Amino acid sequence: MSEISPLRRRMIDDMTIRNLSPATQRSYLHAVTKFSRYFGRSPDRLGLEDVRAFALRFFFGITLGHGEIPERIAYARTPAKLPTILSGDEIVRFLEAVPSLRTRTALTTAYAAGLRASEAVHLKVRNIDGERGIIRVEHGKGGKDRNVMLSAQLLAILRVYWRLARPEVWLFPGRDETKPIDVQVLYSACRSACAAAGIDKKVTVHTLRHSFATHLLESGTDIRIIQVLLGHNNLSTTARYTKVSDTLIRSTTSPLDRLTLEVVPPG
Known part of the structure; x- marks a missing residue:
């Protein structure tokens, strides 16, 4: 080398x-x-x-596509496309098609809190604050920490998950419990669940995040709150200076609370 x-x-x-x-x-x-x-x-x-x-x-x-310049620059950006969004019914079918309790809970958490895949896998048990109704996301994109709301239904799901799995440090540990679950496990689960649920869309962890934001918008949640929940501070100049209090974050209903989801996989 x-x-x-x-x-x-x-x-x-x-x-x-x-x-x-x-x-x-x-x-x-x-x-x-x-x-x-x-x-x-x-x-x-x-x-x-x-x-x-x-x-x-x-x-x-x-x-311009002139043929006299044969060499093309690799990894050129493709035109921006609208993100794939799942309906509420599709979210339920998708999540209930994940057979593993740990992986299902991780993906449910990603949707309920609008987390990136890397943020979901790096959650620690201590980041779940049931008393304050807050999830603390540490070292998100750009190294930023932020708080997101802890859905009442998600808290109930996490409590069942904790009683069965007993995670100690990492909320979703990998095979080596000193490390978090590999993000590739979530990606693989998304592909399998899509096929099992009969959903004819390309679904990734980020699709759950897009769906989270879209469902909040559709329910009338203020765009400034959504920007803070997603950790986006560059969507507009105003967003950089917008601060949302923990009280407002706690009072924001997660879209998961509008769905009925089976907690423990059958079998």
Whole structure:
């Protein structure tokens, strides 16, 4: 294996300090590598004019599709599409099609609180505050902590889950109980549950998060509250300065409370 250059190592360290995800880091490194290879020089020896030239290459080669530039830049962004949303009935069918208690509870929590997959798997038992009606999400995207509402039905489900599974540190531990459940387990469960429930949509953990936000909007929840619950502070300039109190978060009803969900998988 070739040794990592000091410049590449510095970039990796800078991205790690800023809590960029591994996928984002790979994407950024790939882009810089393509930029460097195009000019045949180290990126620290390239300037603004080189950036402009590379951008023009992208414009003529990709945007205009000129055949005289055969090489295409990999991992180009696809056009933005509307996210897949599940109806309330589909949420129930989907979650009840997950046979594992631990995985079903993790996915139910992701929907009930609008969590990212990484946030759901990294929940700790101590993050569930039943008395205050709050779930504490630690080190979310961008390293930010936030509070989200703890659904009354979710609390009941978590109590049943806790009595049966007895998690100690991680709310959803992996096979090695000193580590959280692997996020790939959730992804795999989503694919299987979709097929089992007969849902003809591509459903991921993020689909549950999109559905959470959409269902809240449809029920009349203020968009500013939803922005805070999702940990989004860049949707608008106003959102950056909007602060929602814990009292308001506690009083916001999770969409899960409008559904009837079987807690323990049969069998």
